[in-house]
Amino acid sequence: MTDSHVPLLLLHAFPLNARMWQEQVTGLPELRTLTVDLYGRLDAEPSVDVMARLAAERLDAAGVERAVLGGLSMGGYVAMAFARAFPERVAGLLLADTKAVADTEAQTANRERIAQAVLARQSVRLLVDEQLPAPLLGARTPLERPELTAHVAAMMLEATPEAVAWAQRAMATRPDSFETLRGMDVPAAVVVGAEDTLTPVSDAEAMAEALPKAELTILQGAGHLSSLETPDSFNDTVRALFSRVA
Template structure:
């Protein structure tokens, strides 16, 4: 499947995969702020933004294969691949299925553990509600936890932007993605087998994927670093883009093991 993709800048290719239930529009500040240090590539995962949903069964593996096909279309052999929240789950599936395409890995506000049964049941409940009632359900069910306390209290424009992105989510894509995330496997073995460096980023106010999850992922990899973004919740790249961009730029240019250097 061809993903609708936006890119900016030159240099080391850095693929950033968006959170649920947003689109690549969430990466606007990264496309602008990182363009001087790398080539930022931000696809819409299937069903979101400009990408078609298709007929495949819900699976983070299918989304990871979409990303590999996108790299083929872009003529890119290897890239730093990263994602936030759902994008992190897809990134870990990419690590599992396409390890030879990696220069480095960025996992932001996500977790390597699978959903417990209660969380899987809740995803299905929300999927059914959205299909029945539309994306307005997400404002009630999902939006409150996406944003950190500081953003809710002090950054009304950021909150409003995220709300708009949430409301634009297509119901069929929302349901498909919820079921794909519910079925994802444990990824700690995948992380322990990484042959490239990892940057884990987490907002200090993230309640969905808290700092402890980022610490666990960092410990699992042979070569990893952790960056905690102050005054940010689950959408650290949107809430505190300057700090997020600085962490990514530093990783790409001088990451452990040389994430930003060409192989060989």
């Protein structure tokens, strides 16, 4: 039996938007599911903390004090920032295809390269060319579900160059979050696609080990966008988490 009184707030991946969660919104009708646009403060200094405050404002607007926070990739970084800033508002934590470590120097430099390139070109096509289908999707997804590849590309192209650059710079400055995870004594689920090469199984295992009450799920047939690639299995994991949320 799920606790329908505690809503689920889902935080989207980069450079996608809240539409990526449609399979969860419709596939989990027993839950009250909320989403938020994480690119809503482009005038602020780039930071995942700014996005975490947007998530808090979304809960405020919905009249919600505590929620289960779910984030995939960048959304996971924001969920961890939210847990750091507002731990009392977290009833449960769902971290999918993300990681708790900070970027390396090389990763930070690559984010800045992309930020500068999309702003100079005033186009985000670079992201589609570099990241789709690989490394965003698993090996079989483009062959078996070409319509999903097209759907992801369309969402990516909806992002503005300014939003892409801002988000890249925000992610580049995020801190290591393992201390935050060790302090989160709430039911948690860590989910990762078996074919995820951006935030691989080893990153998921490290987060699950740090969280006091975590269950780890590895989704076969999924790459980095597991909620889109294997939505039924992903939703089953969400239900299992809610069954543990008091």
